[in-house]
Amino acid sequence: MPDFTALIIGCGAMGTACAKLCLEDANFKNIVVADRNVERAVSLAQSLGKSAISLELDYLQEEQVVRSLSGISVVLNTAGPFNRDTMSFMRTVIEAGIPYADINDDVETLQIVFDSEYLDSVAKGRGVGVLPGLGASPGQTNILYRHLAGRMDSAEEARFYAVDDVTCRSESTWRHWLGILEQPIFVYDCGQWTQVPSLSEFQDIEFPLPWSTIRCYMLGLETVTIPTSFSGLKHASSWRGVSDPVIAEALKGLVDIGFGSEDPVEVEDVLVSPAGMAAAMLARLQPSIIRSTDDRLPRQVRVKGIKDGRPAELTMTYSFPIGDIAMAAASCLVVGAGLLVNRELPAPGVFPPEAIDPAPFLWDMESRGAHFKLEDSASTRT
Numbered sequence: 001m002p003d004f005t006a007l008i009i010g011c012g013a014m015g016t017a018c019a020k021l022c023l024e025d026a027n028f029k030n031i032v033v034a035d036r037n038v039e040r041a042v043s044l045a046q047s048l049g050k051s052a053i054s055l056e057l058d059y060l061q062e063e064q065v066v067r068s069l070s071g072i073s074v075v076l077n078t079a080g081p082f083n084r085d086t087m088s089f090m091r092t093v094i095e096a097g098i099p100y101a102d103i104n105d106d107v108e109t110l111q112i113v114f115d116s117e118y119l120d121s122v123a124k125g126r127g128v129g130v131l132p133g134l135g136a137s138p139g140q141t142n143i144l145y146r147h148l149a150g151r152m153d154s155a156e157e158a159r160f161y162a163v164d165d166v167t168c169r170s171e172s173t174w175r176h177w178l179g180i181l182e183q184p185i186f187v188y189d190c191g192q193w194t195q196v197p198s199l200s201e202f203q204d205i206e207f208p209l210p211w212s213t214i215r216c217y218m219l220g221l222e223t224v225t226i227p228t229s230f231s232g233l234k235h236a237s238s239w240r241g242v243s244d245p246v247i248a249e250a251l252k253g254l255v256d257i258g259f260g261s262e263d264p265v266e267v268e269d270v271l272v273s274p275a276g277m278a279a280a281m282l283a284r285l286q287p288s289i290i291r292s293t294d295d296r297l298p299r300q301v302r303v304k305g306i307k308d309g310r311p312a313e314l315t316m317t318y319s320f321p322i323g324d325i326a327m328a329a330a331s332c333l334v335v336g337a338g339l340l341v342n343r344e345l346p347a348p349g350v351f352p353p354e355a356i357d358p359a360p361f362l363w364d365m366e367s368r369g370a371h372f373k374l375e376d377s378a379s380t381r382t
Contacts, residue, residue, distance in 0.1 A: 003029045004341045007072045009059055009089075010079030011035040011044045013170065014103060014135075017330035018078055019044060021368075023051055027338045034059075034068060035079075059089045069096045073341045076333055077102035081176055082109050087116075090130070094119060097126040099340035101333055103135030107186060107220050110138070113350065114225055120350045129345040131336045131353065136329035137162060137238065138222045139353045140318075140365070141301060143332075145223065147358035148303040148314045148374075149230055155305035157235040158226060161205050161216050162299045164242050174279035181251065182260030182275070185220035188227045188236040199252050203239060207298040208317060208373075214298075215248060216241040225352035243297070247285070254278050296320060296371065307376070315375040318365075331368045335361055 006022045008015050011033050022028045031052050035041040038056035045054035057068050059079065069075070075093045077086070082104040090113070093100045104110055113119060113132050123130045133139060141160045149155040185198045201218040216239035227233050242248045254260065259278040264271040296319035304313045320328040336356060339345055345355060362372060 004073035005030045007032045007075045009034050009077040011040045013326040014078035017326040018333055021330050021334040060085055062092050065092045069098055074099045074337050082106040094122050099128045101131040101134045101336045104133045105222050110224050123350055124348045127348045129340045130350040134333050134336045134353050139332045142223050142353035143356050143358050143361050144301045144316050146354040153306040154232050155303050157304040159302045160238045162240050163297050171279045171283035174282040175275050178260040178275045181255045187221050191234050214241040229354050313377050317373045319371050335364050
């Protein structure tokens with residue numbers, strides 16, 4: 001039996017889900033849960049039983065990180081927000097010869113990571129694999145794109161759609177999203193990267209009942225490696241809606257009038273962050289004051305191209321029970337962790353999520369409650 005130990009960075013919703021899945025996974029006998037807040041780490045470890053131990057760790061302190069890596073088989077980083085500081089942490093882990101994966105969804109940081117010849121060369125030199133961006137998006141989206149593109153003669157367009165549940169967002173998550181919505185975004189169009197204002201375009205997308213039509217706004221393409229990994233792609237973009245249309249319009253309005261900004265403003269002689277104030281209020285939303293449903297959250301990957309010599313569009317609709325998105329994202333991370341500790345990637349080095357074979361990934365996701373539906377239809381180009 002494998003006797004691997006995972007070090008999980010961050011004890012929030014994602015870290016908790018990742019820890020639970022690791023203990024259910026046959027690859028891992030023990031886990032270490034680490035957080036700057038030692039009380040949160042202790043609480044999580046106690047809830048998981050004797051196979052989990054807690055650790056107080058500031059992952060920005062290199063000496064602390066080096067000490068924490070003794071006896072560790074893989075590092076799984078769930079502690080956002082991901083930014084340039086993440087690079088320093090990754091470098092320390094890789095230089096120590098420990099495999100690494102995270103759920104990084106910051107477009108700028110991911111581009112730097114995948115462009116870094118140093119990180120890739122060190123990983124190869126140490127004989128370890130590295131899988132950044134292995135969450136819901138990027139992560140699952142990349143792997144599903146590979147699955148669909150592999151069924152076509154050639155793929156030319158990719159669009160990723162997701163619906164979020166507004167009742168399952170913490171204050172820190174709302175603040176993260178407001179920050180994203182405040183900034184211009186990058187999309188891949190006509191074979192090149194293009195910058196456009198966030199929320200400047202929307203599509204009304206048909207999802208399975210009971211959702212029907214949901215307005216989805218274009219956000220930055222988190223799957224930044226797709227255009228590089230797959231030749232011939234002309235367009236790739238990400239679109240996101242929320243489970244309540246009123247909240248969707250309210251979010252756009254908040255960003256339009258400046259509530260996505262972190263620049264402090266004075267309110268009754270106190271400096272406050274507009275984004276912080278808005279996030280605090282959004283986190284207080286209760287099901288009683290917004291549309292609530294017991295159904296599943298839908299997501300889609302749509303790929304247009306040529307199949308069997310003819311124009312075609314493949315659509316993969318997949319869903320998770322509401323409230324389980326953290327578990328769904330963490331499952332992708334744990335699948336990757338198993339590949340890393342068993343040295344099942346093509347070779348050592350830094351790899352994008354689409355390096356993962358879709359077949360076992362889909363099986364694992366279904367075993368954890370995901371539903372998948374593949375549709376093949378004639379393409380209608382616009």
